[in-house]
Amino acid sequence: MxxxxxxxxxxxxxxxxxxxxxxxxxxxxxxxxxxxxxxxxxxxxxxxxxxxxxxxxxxxxxxxxxxxxxxxxxxxxxxxxxxxxxxxxxxxxxxxxxxxxxxPLYDLLGGASRERVLVYGHANGGDIDETVEAVGRYIDMGYKAIRAQTGIPGVKLAYGVGRGDLHYEPADAALPTETSWNTPAYLDHAPKLFDALRDRYGFGPHLLHDVHHRLTPIEAARLGKSLEPHRMFWIEDATPAENQEAFRLIRQHTVTPLAVGEIFNTIWDARDLIQNQLIDYIRMTVVGAGGITHLRRIADFAAMYQVRTGCHGATDLSPVTMGAALHFDLWAPNFGIQEYMRHSDETDAVFPHAYWFEDGHLHPGDAHGHGVDIDEELAAKHPYRPASLPVARLEDGTMWNW
Known part of the structure; x- marks a missing residue:
């Protein structure tokens, strides 16, 4: 062939x-x-x-x-x-x-290890009250796990606050938009969000939070410690992971679970974090990690150290990646959770797919292959449009991690 x-x-x-x-x-x-x-x-x-x-x-x-x-x-x-x-x-x-x-691809990989795939959605708001209401809407849709982000007083265009309820696309202009960041304000404000969420919804829903590489290791340790009473599912990307040893400092100070890896490309990016058990979830995904072939190796390596998968699944990945990831998730013995940001109706029309959402979970479907196709005629009606991710600066103008 x-x-x-x-x-x-x-x-x-x-x-x-x-x-x-x-x-x-x-x-x-x-x-x-x-x-x-x-x-x-x-x-x-x-x-x-x-x-x-x-x-x-x-x-x-x-x-x-x-x-x-x-x-x-x-x-x-x-x-x-x-x-x-x-x-x-x-x-x-x-x-x-x-x-x-x-x-179906999951059968070719060795068969299913579970009946369905737990997913989490993104709830955000300009302030704590808006985010609390947004989390409630996700609970009403059947989600068992929700990532929660909120605007921060005095911080311009805070990370994670989208322009809609379900679809979050930060790449918003041909040249990067400049946002601002204030770590002390964030560290004071973020725990209040989870105070409010647990007060409203109790400990039924799993809650997740994305720090987006904004903190130093000791700052991340402080955040993890302050969130311990809320029994977080994880905090994600607490500090830049180029220095994998940095996670040891966080680990020494908090039992809040740690997730990282959406910008990793190979097993070498995660080796020390996994084998030293400095993280709980590895967030590498099919498109970022060289496909299913390589991601299976990473999952098997992680399984030896009781690290589970938590694949990135934002809308910057097409439904093709989501379909392939769900087949991988259904197979992976050490699966943890799958990020699921819903694509827009126009995206779903271009990429017809077999997977579906029900009761807080996704199933990849039983179509042969990974179950996602592309309507080339419809795709041609949506030409490329330059769009860049934002950048972030501290209040004194210093470049920071977006």
Whole structure:
């Protein structure tokens, strides 16, 4: 079964997505996601100029060999651009193989480890009262787990406060929007949000919170300690993880569970954090970590240290990644939770899919392959629109982590 063509499809049904479609001489095709939010065209060039020409004529069944060819053979390995290009090929080849086998992808991976996949949604508001009400709406929709973010008094365009109830897309302009940050104000304000949430809803719903790399390790330890009474499901990205040892300091001071990894690309980015049990959840996802082939290795490694998966699943990933991730989640023995930010209706129309939401969980469906397709005619009606992620500065003008 040889690859006869591969093409890159860029579409913007409300936000930009990069999709790779691989076709074979057997008439079976597969699709993969290659989206890199705010840097989409860098991956497009990598795929079109360097990857696609090398795919033609290759055996589509040899997924492992293809992964090694694109990773080891590149010499300039790793990084978000390279790994997303590899992920798109890998997803598409697994899609093809499962279709040929006439199986849903999770069966081809070894079968389901559970009946459904626990997901969490995003609730946010301009202030605490708005966020409390937003969490209530997610509970009413059936969510068992909710990430809660709130605006901070005096902080311009606080991270996590979206422009709508269900859809959050921070890439809002061709050039980066400048936001502000004030760590002392945040550390004083954030615990009050969870005081209010537990007071209103009790300890039934799981609550999560994203710090978005804003704190130093000792500041993160202080936040984790202050949130301990609220029994958080996790705090995410508490401090930048380039220095993996930094999480040891946080761990020494708090029992609040820690999650990290959405910007990681390979197992090497997470090795020390996992093997030293400095985190509880690894948040790497299919598109960021070079596809299902590599993410399975990461999950197996994490399982040895009782670290569970918690894959990134914001709307900067297309429904193709969500579909593939859900098949991975249903298989993974050490699955923890899956982020699920709902795509817009126009995005769902471009990417018809088999997965569905019910009672706080998702199921990937039983369609052959990963269960997500692309309507190319409809995709063509949504041309690419440049959009960059914001940047953040402290009040004195110092650049900070967005």
């Amino acid at each position: 040889r690859i006869t063509s591969a093409r890159v499809i860029v579409t913007c049904p409300g936000r930009n997505f990069v999709t790779l479609k691989i076709e074979t001489d057997g008439g079976v095709y597969g699709i993969g996601d290659a989206t890199l939010n705010g840097r989409e065209m860098a991956v497009v060039a990598y795929l079109q100029d360097h990857v696609v020409p090398a795919l033609i004529g290759k055996d589509a069944r040899r997924i492992e060999d293809m992964w090694q060819f694109l990773y080891r053979g590149a010499y300039w390995r790793r990084g978000p651009v390279t790994m997303r290009a590899i992920a798109a090929v890998d997803m598409a080849l697994w899609d093809i193989k499962a279709k040929v086998a006439r199986m």
